[in-house]
Amino acid sequence: MNRLWIENGTFITMDDVKMVVQGHMVVENDRIVYLGEELPEQSLQQQAQRMSGSGLVFMPGLINTHGHAAMSLLRGYSDDEALQVWLEQYMWPMEGKYVDNDTRVGTSLAVIEMLKSGTTTFVDMYDRMDIVAEVVEQSGIRGWLTRGAIGLCSEEEQRQKLEEAINFAKNWNGKADGRIRTLMSPHAPYTCPPAFIEKFVQAAHDLDLPMHTHMSETAAEVEQNVRDYGCRPVEHLDKLGFFSRPSFVAHAVHLTDDEIALLQDRNVGVSHNPASNLKLASGVARVPQLLKAGVTVSLGTDSAASNNNLDLFDEIRLAALIHKGVSGDPTSIPALTALKMGTVYGARTLWQEDEIGTLKVGMKADFIALDVNQPHFFPQSDFISHLVYSGSGRDVRHVWINGRQVVEDGVCTLLDEERILREAQACFKALANG
Amino acid sequence: MNRLWIENGTFITMDDVKMVVQGHMVVENDRIVYLGEELPEQSLQQQAQRMSGSGLVFMPGLINTHGHAAMSLLRGYSDDEALQVWLEQYMWPMEGKYVDNDTRVGTSLAVIEMLKSGTTTFVDMYDRMDIVAEVVEQSGIRGWLTRGAIGLCSEEEQRQKLEEAINFAKNWNGKADGRIRTLMSPHAPYTCPPAFIEKFVQAAHDLDLPMHTHMSETAAEVEQNVRDYGCRPVEHLDKLGFFSRPSFVAHAVHLTDDEIALLQDRNVGVSHNPASNLKLASGVARVPQLLKAGVTVSLGTDSAASNNNLDLFDEIRLAALIHKGVSGDPTSIPALTALKMGTVYGARTLWQEDEIGTLKVGMKADFIALDVNQPHFFPQSDFISHLVYSGSGRDVRHVWINGRQVVEDGVCTLLDEERILREAQACFKALANG
Helix, strand or coil, X not given: CCEEEEEEEEEECCCCCCCEEEEEEEEECCEEEEEECCCCCHHHHCCCEEEECCCEEEEECEEECCCCXXXXXXXXXXCCCCHHXXXXXXXXXXXXXXXXXXXXXXHHHHHHHHHHCCEEEEEEEECCHHHHHHHHHHHCCEEEEEEEECCCCCHHHHHHHHHHHHHHHHHHCCCXXXXXXXXXXXXXXXXXXXXXXHHHHHHHHHHCCCEEEEECCCHHHHHXXXXXXXXXXXXXXXXXXXXXXXXXXXXXCCCCHHHHHHHHHCCCEEEECHHHHHHCCCCCCCHXXXXXXXXXXXXXXXXXXXXXXXXXXXXXXXXXXXXXXXXXXXXXXXXXXXXXXXXXHHHXXXXXXXXXXXXXXXXXXXXXXXXXXXXXXXXXXXXHHHHHHCCCHHXXXXXXXXXXXXXXXXXXXXXXXXHHHHHHHHHHHHHHHC | CCEEEEEEEEEECCCCCCCEEEEEEEEECCEEEEEECCCCCHHHHCCCEEEEXXXXXXXXXXXXXXXXXXXXXXXXXXXXXXXXHHHHHHHHHHHHCCCHHHHHHHHHHHHHHHHHCCEEEEEEEECCHHHHHHHHHHHCCEEEEEEEECCCCXXXXXXXXXXHHHHHHHHXXXXXXXXXXXXXXXXXXXXXXHHHHHHHHHHHHHHCCCEEEEECCCHHHHHHHHHHHCCCHHHHHHHXXXXXXXXXXXXXXXXXXXXXXXXHHCXXXXXXXXXXXXXXXXXXXXXXXXXXXXXXXXXXXXCCCCCCCCCHHHHHHHHHHHHHHHHCCCCCCCHHHHHHHCCHHHHHHCCCCCCCCCCCCCCECCEEEEECCCHHHCCCCCHHHHHHHCCCHHHEEEEEECCEEEEECCEECCCCXXXXXXXXXXXXXXXXXX
8 A cells, every 4th residue: 555645735625615725635545535734643644655745735636628639749830820721731731641659759748748737637539549548558647538530531431430439439448547538529510420420429328438529619610510500519419419428528619698508408518728719719718608607617728739838727827817808807717716627627527526626535646736935926825826827837846646646856757758859859850851 | 258158059039130040159248249050250269158058949038018026925915806996905005005125025026036937127117116226236137117106196295206206217227237227107197197297208308218107908097088188098198298208108908090000100119918908807909900000019917916927928928829819810929929029029119129139249148048858849840939839937947137147047146036935925924914
């Protein structure tokens, strides 16, 4: 048995019952067994590795509910272009050249960046997912993985993609000590014919798996949906049975009040990706209205090609800032709400609220420690405000997932960072010159 | 004579003639004397302290054109409140309790944060400015300082404030090896009667000094201006002679096309403060239109009480992101433009474009070095994109101002950081309990 006793720390629990605890936490193997102001009882102190929490703030690991890790090789390859130019002239040709090693290295690069900046759980939708799963297994991170399938192809290719998605989902669900979970994901309503989406819904039913997709990212795709199918994307997906499965959608920028009500009624989560939505000029999602309606809203970075970083603290700050500025209401999305979107609401989106996203007894030991002896955290008055409006992934010093320390003093313990950075550079050069 | 030779670095010059140089830079005393791909000539190599530029990206120091440094003691003291509640119930009562030591410690805390995150020049508008100037003198930073005067008081108080502003501006202009420059600043059209503003304009004429003020931050103050004076703030200030002086204004969120044209005609700079404008729900300034009209737009953090950090990289990224999202045009404010707003356009705003804001021969040696051996800078393809969309003040490792190294390996060389953090905590406690 491994037992870790953190002494005299500040714990932001993200649990409304007691949001800030000045005191002690004990972790046994993969679970939190004590968190409180008093010393842990004698039996919990025994044989414990002791660690001083002084100068550190501890909080749940961040949960990134939408992304495409392997695309980190394309960070900064093309910016500030119209969406179709960016996709057709830059992204798709480069992605078309990807070989297995690009996926492995690109995913590893993304996982390093996420771990070091405090993300302990991420959602990944891409192809060659066996490789992604292997990186997740090795790195110690927690991943919800899914083969995202574009259906604009022949029936034979569609069949192959579906089979690949099913096999991946079957083979990897629950693997890596339960750190890997799988989903079924048609890419988006505008890239998948209705019958193709229905086949994914059927497979999700058969395998008893939840679903994830892109939805209503741009005004243009909503218009196209109305033109092609006579209704907006929420109603369209609902008719196809998508929301009969536990599910969450990425982006959801362009929604009517009726669509928000339907998402709430079907208990569909929304992954808000503010940086990507701003950078690609998709617009500003109606997050205050979604939250008010009772929809669970979490945060995603999207890929490093459209962000261009994977630091979820950036998304937390953007979520707290932009909705105030755009709505004209300074009380919109308070700091605590934004921090919940990056933690406990992420856990709720992934149906893991009883396991991750908060620090309390019985929860999985997924947590991070930030160095708060820095000027941007002074005066040390309100750490929730400071984390949201001044914090950054660079402030993260230690990271634990499932009770295992995966970042120590800012360095990944299970991955060879130097080698991965070197390989990422080589892969990019080969792709750019290939 | 001090000579520094930086070997084999990547230099983002911010000079359109040659934006990126892989090579060498030589600094003699306070000036850049060589920058190029070839080795410096023999005479410049002699007696030079040599430094490896490997793994570092060098760029001009950032220029923060609007703030109130001493307010950093109020970071996170009150967030997510309506502007009037925030000001009247939280900020003003706390500021009313300030004593000299609070100004000294609060300003020092802000200067530490700015230096460590790569800001080498800042504009500061506050009171007790002699203390602010002393901190600037000691810390090595470059500061444009001004006693911001609110005129909603008796004529006797108005007279005292004007006299204080004049004495400060006279005494400190050009001090600290020329690092300190002074301005004249009535606080804002809505807090200063027209006659009070005119007295500042007259003083600026007499002293041959430029001017700075807050303008059109909120829709409400613009409406009030129209109600009280029969015109909008740009025309109002123009009539009062404000723009007959070299000048720049902070915020300028709510502008008509005619106002933009008038600002351009009068050669008035605009300090864009995106985080503060979003957080206080003031709105989104029309920056693409201002730039298109030929107005010089730079960046400011505003105070840490309304931001809540002083990392100008955050403002650079916000400037590059929000105008795309709000306008629907992904080509709006490209990365390079945003980086210029934080550097060379800041220098132009302060009439120092021939001294700071770019790296080239003859310029003052105000520059920073960032550690780019980090995953969020890989692949190392386009550093301008990476600095804007992935960079952070935490990536800054070394800072030089006027040729003197003021941050070395992330630590301020001229200020006692630990003592200042400790004192900031003590000051805040006394203010909150006082």
